[in-house]
Amino acid sequence: MNPDTLNSRHDVPGVTFVAGQGGLVKAVVESSLCQAEVFLHGAHVTAFQPTGQSPVLWVSQSSDFDADKPIRGGVPICFPWFGPLAGNPDAPGHGWARTTAWDVRGVSDLGTEGIEIVLTTTIDPYDLSYRIVMGRTLSMELTVSLAATADQPARFEEALHTYLAIGDIHQVAIDGLQPSTYLDKVDGGQIKPASGAAIRFDAECDRVYLGTTATCQLHDPVLKRTIEIAKTNSDNTVVWNPWIAKSARMADFGNDEWPSMVCIETANVGDASVTLQPGESHTMAARIAVSDD
Numbered sequence: 001m002n003p004d005t006l007n008s009r010h011d012v013p014g015v016t017f018v019a020g021q022g023g024l025v026k027a028v029v030e031s032s033l034c035q036a037e038v039f040l041h042g043a044h045v046t047a048f049q050p051t052g053q054s055p056v057l058w059v060s061q062s063s064d065f066d067a068d069k070p071i072r073g074g075v076p077i078c079f080p081w082f083g084p085l086a087g088n089p090d091a092p093g094h095g096w097a098r099t100t101a102w103d104v105r106g107v108s109d110l111g112t113e114g115i116e117i118v119l120t121t122t123i124d125p126y127d128l129s130y131r132i133v134m135g136r137t138l139s140m141e142l143t144v145s146l147a148a149t150a151d152q153p154a155r156f157e158e159a160l161h162t163y164l165a166i167g168d169i170h171q172v173a174i175d176g177l178q179p180s181t182y183l184d185k186v187d188g189g190q191i192k193p194a195s196g197a198a199i200r201f202d203a204e205c206d207r208v209y210l211g212t213t214a215t216c217q218l219h220d221p222v223l224k225r226t227i228e229i230a231k232t233n234s235d236n237t238v239v240w241n242p243w244i245a246k247s248a249r250m251a252d253f254g255n256d257e258w259p260s261m262v263c264i265e266t267a268n269v270g271d272a273s274v275t276l277q278p279g280e281s282h283t284m285a286a287r288i289a290v291s292d293d
C-alpha cells in the first residue's frame with residue numbers, strides 16, 4: 001500500500017509513512033520520547049533511539065533493502081522456523097516472516113507509553129499480529145494464532161532477532177545468562193554447561209541459551225550505557241556475533257562492522273518450539289530499555 005493512503009488512514013501525529021530505502025514503505029516515528037522506524041517489509045523495526053540516547057539498534061551499511069531479501073540489522077522476525085529448515089536446504093533461513101509484506105492494523109498514540117503500531121500477516125496456517133510500542137522503551141509482542149478450523153495442531157519456532165548497537169564487542173559484557181546451559185553452534189551444536197560468568201567476546205559467538213526466561217543486561221563501557229532486554233513467554237536467548245571470517249562471508253554485512261554489533265535474541269527454538277492446538281494463540285514479547293551508566 002502506498003504511503004499516502006497509509007497516512008490518510010492512520011493520521012496520528014508523530015507517525016509518517018514514507019517510501020524508505022529500496023522504495024520499501026516504512027513508518028517513521030518522531031515523538032518527544034524517541035525516534036524509531038518500522039518497515040512493513042518483514043514488520044522490521046530498523047531504528048529505535050530514545051531521546052538523549054544514541055541509536056539502540058544496529059543496521060549494516062551493506063544491508064539489502066529489497067522485497068525479496070531480509071534487512072540485515074534491526075529486529076528481523078524469525079518465523080516459523082529458526083536458522084535453516086531441517087530437511088529442506090532450499091527453504092529461506094529463519095523462515096518467511098522477515099521477507100513477507102505485513103499490513104497495518106492500527107496506529108495509536110498511547111501517551112507516556114509511546115506510539116503503538118500493530119502489523120498483521122498470514123503465514124499459512126498461522127495468523128500473526130505484531131504489536132510494537134515505541135516510547136522511552138521499545139516493546140515488541142508477536143502473537144501467533146491457529147484458526148479454530150485448522151484440522152491439526154501446528155508447531156513453530158520464533159525469534160525477535162535483535163541487533164544491538166555497541167561501542168566495541170571486545171569491551172561489552174552480558175549479564176543474566178550465567179546460570180544457563182547453552183547449545184554452542186560454533187562448536188558443532190554441543191550442549192555446554194553454565195559458565196557462571198558474564199558473557200564476554202574474543203571470537204565468533206553463536207549460542208542458544210536453554211531454558212532461560214531471564215532478563216539480560218548488556219553493559220557497554222564505551223557508550224557508557226546498559227541495555228536491558230526483558231522477555232515474556234520465551235525459553236531461549238540467542239547470543240550472536242559473527243566475528244571476522246563469518247562476516248566476510250556475508251554479502252550484506254560489512255567486513256569491518258562486526259565490532260559494533262551484538263545480537264541478543266528473544267526466542268523459542270528447537271526443544272522449546274511452540275505447539276498450538278486449533279483455536280489457540282501464543283504471544284512472545286521483548287522489551288528493551290536503555291539507561292546511562
Ligand SMILES: O=P(O)(O)OC[C@H]1O[C@@H](O)[C@H](O)[C@@H](O)[C@@H]1O
Binds near residue numbers: 185206207238240
Ligand atoms: O544470516 P542470517 O540468516 O540472517 O542469520 C544470521 C545468524 O542468526 C543467528 O540467530 C543464528 O544463530 C546464526 O547461526 C546466524 O548466522
